[in-house]
Amino acid sequence: MGELGVGAFSRSRRSRMLRSPRGAVVTSTASTLVVLGAVVAAFLLAPGSRAVRATYFNVHDMWRAFIGDPHEGFYSVGRGLVVNIEMFTIGEVLILVLALLVALVRQSKSPVLFPLRMIAVAYVDFFRGVPLILVILAIGFGLPALYLPVVSSQSAFVYGVLALVLAYSAYVSEVYRAGLNSVPLSQVASARSLGLRPRTAMRHVVLPQAVRTIIPPLLNDFISLQKDTALVAVLGAVIEANRAAEIYSSTVFNYSGYTVAALLFLLLTIPLARFTDHLIARDRTRRLAGAT
Template identity: 55%
Template sequence: MTEGGPAAPGPSEGRGSRALGNRGVLVSSASTVLFFAIVAVVVVLAPGSGIVAERFFDPSHLWQSLVGSVGLPSVLGAFWLNVQIFMVSEVFILILALVIAVVRGIPGPVFFPFRLVAVAYTDLFRGVPLILVLYMIGFGVPGLDLGFISYLPDVAYGVISLVLVYSAYVAEVYRAGIESVHESQNAAARSLGLTRWQSLRFVVLPQAIRRVIPPLLNDFIGLQKDTALVSVLGSIEAARAAQIYGASEFNYASYVVAALLFVLITIPLARFTDRLIARDKRRREAGALA
């Protein structure tokens, strides 16, 4: 006598599902190839395609702008400044944003002024465009004559602006992660004798940060691209180096080189984010089935 329950799929059903999966892969591949073929035909047959190819994709200009020449900066060398700005800004953003998120969640009337400042900070810097913050910090702080603070290099003001703006966004990501942890976790920690800060540090924050890693990586993909805006303060990073080359040689291949360098950084980060999201989804589905 057998127990009741769903029957296991037979061989014919397994073959049918595999056939449907293979058919879906073929259809998606064919549609992708067709789409890019149409785009290529439109670009090649466009009346000005020859001019565009000469001004944007000339091999000699692509190489010369990449490595640099006498009197002209290298886009590749300037891109290293973008990477440095990104790495330094990321460290300060992670720290400052976490502090803001924690402050916004502190209960009690005594901490109301701190919560108010944290809310005002996030509202302000999420509402003002980054480029305006760059102008105000980069040209306003030097005019205040605050000693060495008013004589920092342009890159430092760029980093400060990026940290101020992105910390507001990342703080909200952190806060969403903290609020996603069920209150029973905090209550259980308090019942074991942990203080509020200990339960936050050892119970709530580890779970919250693990849950928000994918959206954090998405924010940092945007941060990597926005490092190009630091050029408005005079720093010669990849976008500014490409602009200098284009203005000097009357050729825009340098912009293509700069764009490809950014893509080489952002695509691996995007795929890594997708993998983390998929892994988290599988983990949650496995937990639900268990």
């Protein structure tokens, strides 16, 4: 034993309590209640609490904004959300295709494609750098002002989706590119050594592996896209959830419609966020298991 007495390596009582399963549950519940209580208390005790609650959390107004009333001149925030869902489902499909094309052009090495490569780089730089709201304004009001056939005669909905697709494809193409670069060169070498053409190797060897790794970051971008569909409200003509709330607030002078819109967006994005976490965790487990 030497100079090490009994209990030389014992944990403190407190540390032992925290480490027991029951202790951990008790502790985490207590700390959650304390934090939540403090937040709620601060909200309720704030000098302007009553006014804020009446303006943003009025249950009556929240319900009226949610169902809408055409006779009073305002639209349903709930029905507006359906428009948001339409925008991002159509948008997501188009983004997946356009972003992949941009990424493949940027990854290409053929000298013939050099001009396309330059366009792809400029496109990504531009749309990643310009705030989305400016893109929506430029396309939603700019394209109709050109008086071009077809291009200038679309609905605001189409312009909104187009702006979202252009802006998000720039981001998503970078996600694709990261995925393509994450596939080891040895995979490419072995596909080439089997006599596969570069296009076949890309389609059957590189791309499937790349897509697997980028699903979580891709879903992350789609969570952003879901809520960014609300920005299309600036065009005025697309009555999506945010625009419906805006109309409600300017008609009734109560902001509870925005609260409804916010809650509805959370209802959409939180499940997708949890699903993304689940995929990341699964991927991590699989990779750690594969490493042994």
